[in-house]
Amino acid sequence: MSIPTQSAGDNEEEEQADLQIRPPPPQSHHPSAPPDELFNISTTVDPSYIISLIRKLLLQAVSSNCTFSGGDACGSSAQGSKVEEMQSKNEKFNPTNSECKAMDTVNEYTEIEVSEGGDDGSRHQDKREGASVEEASEESSWEEYGCILWDLAASKSHAELMVQNLVLEVLLASLMVSESTRVTEIGLGIIGNLACHEVPRKCLGSRKELVDTIVDQVFVDDTPCLCEVFRLLPLCLQGSEAANWAEALLPEHVLSRILWVAENTLNPQLLEKGVGLLLAIVESRQEAAAVLLPPLMNLGLPALLINLLAFEMSKLKDERVPERYSILDLILRTLEALSVIDDYSQEIYSNKELFQLLGDLIKLPDKMEVATSCVTAAILIANMMSDVADLASEVSQDFLFLQGLFDVLPFALHDTEARSALWSIVARLLVPVQEEEISLSSLHQYVLVLSSKSDLIEEELLDHQLDGSNVERQSLTSASVKANARTRALKKMTGILSLWAKNCVTWSSFMHDNDVSQGDVDRLLDCCHRYTSKMVSL
Known part of the structure; x- marks a missing residue:
């Protein structure tokens, strides 16, 4: 049986009725806030x-x-x-x-449970x-x-x-x-x-309960968590609320835990974050550093840093692992930061093991990958020699050490302090040399080192002559020891090279292995003469 069709008018009436009865669809989102409540943040x-x-x-x-x-x-x-x-x-x-x-x-x-019943155990x-x-x-x-x-x-x-x-x-x-x-x-x-942003960082530091809770996370036995908390704390110690964070970190068990993690972790990333936290404490605002450094020193911070340095040096000698280079750099930066604080400098400068480790780093044959660390080591050595008189005599005949110092020069071309430190060390090694008393073998070693590094020395002197900045000239007049170090070293180099140049023909007949390039000697001697004469005229 056929179904009767409805007219178009009937369909329209039914649709209108449906629209009147059917409720409006729910909104899929909340309405926009009034203009006065909108966030004024881009x-x-x-x-x-x-x-x-x-x-x-x-x-x-x-x-x-x-x-x-x-x-x-x-x-x-x-x-x-x-x-x-x-x-x-x-x-x-x-x-x-x-x-x-x-x-x-x-x-x-x-x-x-109600509907199914069954065995309680299941x-x-x-x-x-x-x-x-x-x-x-x-x-x-x-x-x-x-x-x-x-x-x-x-x-x-x-x-x-x-x-x-x-x-x-x-x-x-x-x-x-x-x-x-x-x-x-x-x-x-x-x-x-x-915490990377100033306003949120300030809000963080003003909430004591949150600060205490974050500091408590240093006791979590999970490497990723420790990495994050050790990344967070240095940022907070830079802010205006650093004193609040220092107060939370002050308890001995908290500081001991931080040192323990840094000393015992085998994870390079966690070690890097841990040493970074120690560096941040040393370099933090005065109100924070003054609170945290005394107990850290009592807990053996210098010894820990030197032990970590010894471990990294042993790793560096055995194999080159790029992810460990930053750890070495952070350890040295922390030691340097400690060494410039009057109350703690003596403990750093008087450590013979540290001096030996720094010397080993300078003597590495390939320094390109650890260039920044070598520069920091040179600054530390210069400061140690200034503070402890007999250190220079211990390495005065270490020609590999002298050669290593010249190898570091290219890495310090844009660092006035590092250049001054390097020349200060060279001067302390060369100035005590008495030309009239020096043995032929020692003279040959000095000349061999100087001539082999003549290109590096000439490049540094040329760069220094072209650098007419006020900073460099001010350093030449304000720091008398380091300011004259370059000139004193070059004068002594001139004396050693001149002595060799006068007698090289005679001495060569007595030497079976004379691998000194006379051309390099003459060129370096001329360069030293020109530089020292210009410095005298200033």
């Missing part, structure tokens, strides 16, 4: 997206009170109250009161397996949202927006209740990126 990412990520972290943190931390965490009133406080703060930008995933899971378990096993799956899901979600915020926090505008929207409180709650090392690492990573 950002390439929608602020509402960042806020939604923070909100998701908070919900995960609340749920984590029962999942990440296990049953014990749920019974902690302090942690529970903190999470409830975070949840109440979240209500102002969370229009819905959605239940946590953990609570939904509990309801599902209850329904299963039900409990199912619960445990379900809880484990739920815990993994919670952590995976937190990791996803957290890693996005970690990247976004590298931007100043994003970081400031996060702080305005309670990200620090959310991360504090997560650090307090979570037992997941991955969650802790991500939380510390976000805070570390926030």
